[in-house]
Amino acid sequence: MGKSIVQLVDELPTSGMTITVLNALDFVVPGEWDNLIGFDRTIKTVTGEDDPGLISQIKDRAIELYNDEGEGYQRAVWLYQTVDTAASALGTAAMANKVGQDISFLGFLQNLTPKPEKAQAIDLGMKIVVELLAYCQINGIPGDSIGDFLGSLADYGGESKMRMAAIVCLDGLVPLGPNFIKAAGDWIGSATQSSLEENEAFRNIQKMIPGSDKAAFVGQAFNSVSSWMGDFVSDRGLSPQVVLQHLQGFVDIADDKLDYVGAFLDMSTNYYYHTGVQTVAKRLIDRAYAEI
Template sequence: MSIDQLVDNLPTGGLTVRALKLFDSIVPGEWDNLVGFDNSIRQITGESDDDTVSRVRDRALTLYNDPSQGYQRAISIYGLVNSSGTALGWAAAAHKLGESFSALSFLDRLTPKPEKAQAIDLAMKIVAESAAFCYTNGLPGDSVSDFAGALASYSKDNLIRIASIVTFDGIIPLGDAFFSKFLDVVSGLSASDVEENPFFQRARHLLPGDGLDLVTRNVGAVGDYVGNFASAHGITREGILGGMRGFIDLTEDKLEYLGAFLDMSLNYMEHTGTQSVARSLIERAVGEI
């Protein structure tokens, strides 16, 4: 599917969008849920002339469809990083149920992941973001230092995605002190721990190099930024849970299942990743027409 179709088909509501909107008060003004490729061109460039929008669109599609560029590989990574590939239809079910979603009937069917598995999933999200960043920006896939250096200037869709990684894959399953637990797990990983991860198995053809080395280098490069992100932006587990209770029916005895539920339900990497790749294409295209 081409990038214009992907952006045209992004949802305007549902569980993922509701979850992403939790960050409006944390990083205000950073994220608009841009849906529709032509609409995205108009919003990002400020152009209202239909002819100019059409020219930007054509150039962006040419760039996306060029196999020598990395945009399609970035989109593939963002799609594959979801724990189920298609989020198992949970997000679609949540959207159909409307504004309020009761998780109680689903949570009993889930098994909370061990902390080790959660930490590996968090590491894989970081690896995925690093590789997708490099592909989107025309860099070699293993340009970890370039990725780490760019994090401080992340904004818009990129910033919301980092906030989501820290929150939904770090704080919710592992607690506010997630980072120390995360580092403890990563320091003790073996090659097989990484190679058995479902995302790594699906995406290894898109990732540069050995899995354990990728994890070690990426976590080492971005550790300070990720570790300090929550405190720098005032993100706490209780604060996020309070916001989520506005659209997910949660009780205290079900909280241990929440991480597994969100892992299967949220599609934030693919959603915001698609928007980020589209933004990069549009900004490049408008400069080339």
């Protein structure tokens, strides 16, 4: 067995590129995300309790729930971690591809690395699928409960809302441009099982994707969230330039190299795993507190 949920939460960083970038995105969902680190502190924040004995009971029950393989909490953490690890690999490949385009001597690299737009579109689709699957695992419902997931987005708050904001901004707008929903939808809609298997995240998680037609499910999941993402962008007046301007307040990046920025962020951040662990911890604590 891997690390305990207590250890995972206690080991989350308080600084670094991931934290810097998430703080830069506060303008998208103002005040929603607090980088809550430490399991005991998380218990106190979630429950409002400060009695050491009660906190210890809640912690023990949360650990029991997390360790129970009949529950989905460990699988949810694994999903968050797996998709972020794959995104980092994608960022490295995308940067190699850009080098191949800009320096003729290294042009051969284009034959060895995925085209960034297609790869980034599939990566965006996989993050949506993982968010759906993790939601289902955490809530103990079937993995194809797209309607339940879509309904829950309206109630997302805190680190979950920040995670969706980061998906839209960092995996959508920055690398794919203002029409990212259509661009990604086109790529995902034309994807086949074999083309999806070029994506590391898909290869790793496909066993958890429901049904026999995995490509169709990925497309269905992405399409179900498309309207929500479109409204999210328009309601906040988001664009690649607006996002970049806010990132530049925290990170030294050039404004004429959005494709490089997307690849750089893929390689240097793990916002998905970071906020995912925070989500799992909060849901565990909520349940443990209710059961004490």
